[in-house]
Amino acid sequence: MEILDCLGKRCPLPVIELAKVLKIKPIGFQITLLSDDPASAPDLIAWARMTGNNAKVIDATSFEITKLSD
């Protein structure tokens, strides 16, 4: 699985970079996002709900993202 490394980047950068990557990818695309920003866990879940995608918390700094919507 591809990895998007956002370690050290502060909110809202991880979510912005994720959205940029997903824009050009097909539905069903999966990527692991690495982020140690304290806002990433709540914000990736909220982002997934708002945009119709999926975000799964793997551990404190890694998240599994699935593109489900354009």
Place this chain on the structure above:
Amino acid sequence: MALPHIFEVAWPDPSKLGVDSKSAALLLNEARETFAGHLGVRSDEITFLGEANIGFQLGISGLMSGKNRLVYSNIDRMEVFAVAKEHQSEQLQVSSTGQIAYENLTSEDVVALQLCNRETGTIQSARPANCAGIFVDATASGTRIALPENWSTALWDSTSWAGPGGLGVFALSKRANWSNPLPHLDNRINPGPTSLPLIVASALAIDSWVADEKNLAAKISAINSDIRSFIMANIPDADIAPGGADHLISASFLYVNAEQLVTALADKGFAVDSGSACNATNMQPSHVLAAIGLLTQGNIRLTIHHATTFEEIKGFLQTLAQTVLELRA
């Protein structure tokens, strides 16, 4: 009565003898009666606090004995979290609308109940029953929401009725099983002294605030609806906290840096607060937004005041939409 005049007449210590102190004591008693009437408590149940947030420690720890368990929620204020660390406690998780379900409360539980959340405006509808005691956090609701009948201790903040800051109103019910958690030698609740001029000014403020609220509640509710519908119609990828108290709105915008948003709005003359991490001194996102599952980035918190006008809001919303667009570019 203007504030400078209050400072002229309310300087003496009301607890001393002498003519000046007697008139100060009279002012204090009048203020006490005023608050009692508006807050729905007895005047002898009221204590004024020069440092409002000490009321969380007084109100909660005073109800806890060794056998009690404190039950609070994950959208309570950090001051409640701090007090909970000292006791056996359980933190309840709110639903996606910010509501608490009280299940399995026992007669040994002390409950911290927040009537209204100051960030999202969430109004708590559940009321605990059959427990050892209830501390009511009324710091955001002010006079808007009545105390539950079975309250034990309660705390208000003078700023919630547009009174001076730096003043809390604490109430201890005659029924409560309470002992003072602060070091003390007599039956005084707080060491004091609390500024009498601030108390008198706050009593005047609550009187006029309550009178205004009767006439202005409908306007504030209409402004709230206007803001919500404008954002939903004109700003994509916005997350607005579910409705609650009409004077509070929390909205978050995806892909927006809150610090830049708050600064840009301030430059254009609009003072808003934010629950985003980049705007917090500890760089942590708002625990309230996270607990309810709301977006924490690009967050702004709005307070609609009695004096807020439709014209002001119209200008604000245009500026907001434009600024969010610019920051996302």
